[in-house]
Amino acid sequence: MDVRTGFVVLLCLMGFTCADPVKFKDCGSSSGKVAIVDITPCTSQPCELHKGQSYSVNVTFSSAVVSQTSTAVVHGIIAGVPIPFPIPMEDGCxxxxxxxxxxxxxxxxxxxxxxxxxxxxxxLVVKWELKDDDKNDLFCINFPVQIVS
Incomplete structure (x- = not known):
């Protein structure tokens, strides 16, 4: 068993929801490549996001560049219009x-x-970007969600 599989098994045993990785579309990852996107808890797709709750987002990616910094930018895409979506920590480092x-x-x-x-x-569709020093995307992903009461 490799390290990642062992980690996932450990999380499952600790009581975390074991769901399939989230289906995402790459929207222009020019400085890196995304392998897996996990949102916890997300038991169905599109992920149902309940108002008043917070969700854990884990993006596994590899970098094609050296970068001293990384900055997250998140938008909700509604009818083709990007609306800024505030997150608690923009600093990827x-x-x-x-x-x-x-x-x-x-x-x-x-x-x-x-x-x-x-x-x-x-x-809506969530567009999540992580930018390098030159403002290029280490990753850019789109994934569908549904906000519910």
């Missing part, structure tokens, strides 16, 4: 990534996605 980021290394970006009570009940 404080979100599970040890900076400086090295070329050809794999990283686990960890952040939370809070869903405010005042958000409307709606289906």
């Amino acid at each position: 404080k979100s599970g990534i040890k900076c400086p980021i090295q070329m050809k290394q794999q990283y686990h970006y960890l952040n939370s996605l809070p869903v405010k009570s005042e958000y409307p009940s709606i289906k």
